[in-house]
Amino acid sequence: MLSIVDLVKDFGGLRAVDGVSFEVGQGTITGLIGPNGAGKTTTFNMVAGAFPPSGGSIRFDGTDITSWSAHQTFREGLVRTFQIPRPFSRMTVLENLMMVPQGQIGERFWNTWFRIGAIRAEERRLRDKAVEILDFLGLTRLGEEAAGNLSGGQMKLLELGRALMSDPKMILLDEPGAGINPTLLGEIVDRIAELNKRGITFLIIEHNMDMVMTLCHPIIVMASGKLLMEGSADEVQTDSRVLEAFLGGAVDDDAEATVG
Numbered sequence: 136m137l138s139i140v141d142l143v144k145d146f147g148g149l150r151a152v153d154g155v156s157f158e159v160g161q162g163t164i165t166g167l168i169g170p171n172g173a174g175k176t177t178t179f180n181m182v183a184g185a186f187p188p189s190g191g192s193i194r195f196d197g198t199d200i201t202s203w204s205a206h207q208t209f210r211e212g213l214v215r216t217f218q219i220p221r222p223f224s225r226m227t228v229l230e231n232l233m234m235v236p237q238g239q240i241g242e243r244f245w246n247t248w249f250r251i252g253a254i255r256a257e258e259r260r261l262r263d264k265a266v267e268i269l270d271f272l273g274l275t276r277l278g279e280e281a282a283g284n285l286s287g288g289q290m291k292l293l294e295l296g297r298a299l300m301s302d303p304k305m306i307l308l309d310e311p312g313a314g315i316n317p318t319l320l321g322e323i324v325d326r327i328a329e330l331n332k333r334g335i336t337f338l339i340i341e342h343n344m345d346m347v348m349t350l351c352h353p354i355i356v357m358a359s360g361k362l363l364m365e366g367s368a369d370e371v372q373t374d375s376r377v378l379e380a381f382l383g384g385a386v387d388d389d390a391e392a393t394v395g
């Protein structure tokens with residue numbers, strides 16, 4: 136479904152992603168792990184069209200999308216969520232879902248009379264769809280709540296809901312488990328598995344190893360901008376390079392904390 140080849144990203148003198156190649160098979164829940172600063176989010180940003188790569192190529196569902204904008208990838212059915220959710224905080228949860236761009240029916244019809252009817256029908260359809268997604272996510276009772284009042288975990292669910300509004304083929308999730316209580320985490324894991332059964336492919340960046348090991352196969356490991364390995368949960372957990380990369384990261388963090 137997704138294929139990236141020799142992907143590179145330079146930020147000034149820093150090579151954040153350094154010749155990474157991997158594939159995400161259709162129908163998989165693929166995990167992307169690695170210590171902080173490994174280049175995971177930067178890889179996501181290039182795939183989702185936030186900025187173009189400095190080198191390499193990206194294919195999605197048979198199409199070269201290497202330098203596509205976020206808008207274009209979104210329309211193609213490739214959507215991402217953010218490490219830090221960004222809902223419209225004063226709007227209600229339901230409105231946040233209804234805001235997600237659809238096929239822009241208003242642009243397609245030149246006949247004004249016909250258009251007004253079509254837009255009303257489209258609005259009803261959007262509302263129905265949003266209500267259904269809220270129900271699926273267990274957020275129905277929060278539909279009229281301002282999105283800014285949600286807990287961190289509920290915002291993550293809302294992010295997932297916004298992604299679902301676009302009828303995606305593939306969803307990129309950046310740390311869906313970060314800062315979430317165990318109950319809600321179980322809920323999110325459960326919903327992702329269910330969506331996957333319904334045909335959506337996932338690529339998930341996550342630090343919560345329990346979540347990665349139960350949900351993801353295969354698991355891709357990055358460190359220092361490079362691809363370290365790819366394998367099953369068992370293979371990744373017992374690989375000495377992976378252990379070293381994570382321990383190395385921890386030692387760096389400690390050193391920084393002491394110096395800082």
Ligand SMILES: Nc1ncnc2c1ncn2[C@@H]1O[C@H](COP(=O)(O)OP(=O)(O)O)[C@@H](O)[C@H]1O
Nearest residue numbers: 146149151169170171172173174175176177178
């Ligand atoms: N917009 C940016 N400008 C400059 N440097 C960046 C930018 N985004 C990320 N980086 C740097 O690129 C490296 C990889 O970051 P990132 O992709 O966020 O890692 P990860 O998500 O694996 O923790 C880090 O050294 C980070 O500081």
Ligand SMILES: [Mg+2]
Nearest residue numbers: 175176177218
């Ligand atoms: Mg990140």
